[in-house]
Amino acid sequence: MNALxxxxxxxLAALRDALRTGRLAAPYLPxxxxxxxxxxxxxxxxxxxxxxxTGANHQGVVxxxxxxxxxxAGLPAADDTLDLVTTGPDASGxxxxxxxxxxxxxRNAAQSVLVAGYELYQAEPLFRALADRMAAEPGLHVRMFLxxxxxxxxxxxxxxxxxxxxxxxxxKHWPTGRPLPEVYFDPRxxxxxxxxxxVLHAKCVVIDQQEAFVSSANFTEAAQERNIEVGLLARQNRxxxxxxxxxxxxxxxxxxxxxx
Numbered sequence: 001m002n003a004l005x006x007x008x009x010x011x012l013a014a015l016r017d018a019l020r021t022g023r024l025a026a027p028y029l030p031x032x033x034x035x036x037x038x039x040x041x042x043x044x045x046x047x048x049x050x051x052x053x054t055g056a057n058h059q060g061v062v063x064x065x066x067x068x069x070x071x072x073a074g075l076p077a078a079d080d081t082l083d084l085v086t087t088g089p090d091a092s093g094x095x096x097x098x099x100x101x102x103x104x105x106x107r108n109a110a111q112s113v114l115v116a117g118y119e120l121y122q123a124e125p126l127f128r129a130l131a132d133r134m135a136a137e138p139g140l141h142v143r144m145f146l147x148x149x150x151x152x153x154x155x156x157x158x159x160x161x162x163x164x165x166x167x168x169x170x171x172k173h174w175p176t177g178r179p180l181p182e183v184y185f186d187p188r189x190x191x192x193x194x195x196x197x198x199v200l201h202a203k204c205v206v207i208d209q210q211e212a213f214v215s216s217a218n219f220t221e222a223a224q225e226r227n228i229e230v231g232l233l234a235r236q237n238r239x240x241x242x243x244x245x246x247x248x249x250x251x252x253x254x255x256x257x258x259x260x
Contacts, residue, residue, distance in 0.1 A: 002050075003043035004068055011037050012069035015044070019062045026052055026061075081235045087217055088228035098217050099126070099224040101233055105207045106130040109140055114206040114244055115181075116145040118199065119218035123173040126219050131178035142181035145247055145256060147200040150190045161190050162259055169260065173219075183260035184251065203231075204243060212240040 007015070018024040018036045028048040033041030051061050087098040106113065106129040113130065134140050148165045150156070156164075165185075174180065188198040205213045215231025217223040234240070250256050 003047045004065065007037070007044070007068075007072075009069065009072040012065060012072055016062065016065045016069050019058070019065060025058060028052070083233040083235075085213065085215060085231040085233050086229060087224060087226065096233070098215060098229055098231060101213060101231075102126065102205060102224065103129045105205055105211060105213060106133055109133055109142075109207050110137065111140065111208045112206075112244075113140065113142045113181075113208075114145070114204075114247060115143070115219075116200065116202040116204045116247070117219045118147045118201045118203060119220055119223070120146065120169070120173050121218075121220035121222070123219045124175055125221070126224055127173060128175050130181075131175040134179045134181070138179075143247075144181050144183045145200060145202070146183055146185055148185045148189050148259075149199075150192070150197065152194070155192065158187075158190050158192075166259055180260055182258060184256045184258050186255065187257050206240050206243050209240045209244055210237045211235050212243050214243075 004012070004015075014036050015024070015033075024032055024036060026049075028045045030041040030045040033045045033048075037044060048061055048065075051064050052058075056064065083101070084095045085098050085101045086095045103126075106127075109130070113133075115130075130142065134142055146165075146169075148161060150161060154161075162185075166183075169183065170180070186198060186200045188196060189200060191197045203215050203218060211233065213231060213233045215229060217227070217229035217231060223229055247256070
């Protein structure tokens with residue numbers, strides 16, 4: 001990897017200024033580079049020499065470093081776009097709580113919500129904020145991608161398994177009297193042949209294609225409040241859009257089916 005790409009915004013700015021003022025010039029010796037950027041100046045010096053080796057004069061090298069510095073300065077810091085989200089004892093107090101983050105995401109949704117989950121257990125309290133938001137915002141488009149289980153040795157028909165899941169979802173997992181979301185599942189999860197069976201194991205929430213929360217936590221009280229779980233909240237529309245696109249592509253190809 002080109003060493004210039006790994007430099008921080010401040011290091012690139014310092015390197016650019018040294019090149020502009022002539023404090024650093026060809027042949028870009030490592031010892032001179034290290035006076036500007038402490039550390040291993042060999043790779044940075046080699047990167048500068050590589051630019052010069054393309055035929056660029058000194059001003060061309062300055063322009064290339066300046067372009068990188070401007071691009072890096074325009075990027076938000078990782079701390080501004082990523083949050084560590086956890087469940088469990090948190091003596092340090094440096095992370096955000098899973099349940100708090102999920103409820104906050106649901107309450108702030110304006111246009112669309114995508115939820116993917118593997119395990120539900122008496123999830124009605126967890127989904128209440130989302131159901132209330134759907135009631136308050138009739139145009140809010142909510143899609144859930146959930147797992148339907150077939151236990152080992154269970155010979156119940158597919159139709160009965162799906163009907164049972166839908167009944168439990170309405171009774172145990174969704175607030176009474178609230179609009180229902182669209183719910184989809186992977187038909188392979190209820191295959192009678194265990195060799196063909198698969199599970200929808202993803203656990204994530206995407207809001208308005210702007211924020212994406214990916215976590216180990218299921219939608220159960222234990223996972224949201226007591227277990228040791230880890231996740232990341234990304235406020236990056238590119239990641240959120242790609243995550244939505246992943247599920248939409250499976251819908252388009254018929255891999256996922258709607259049950260509600």
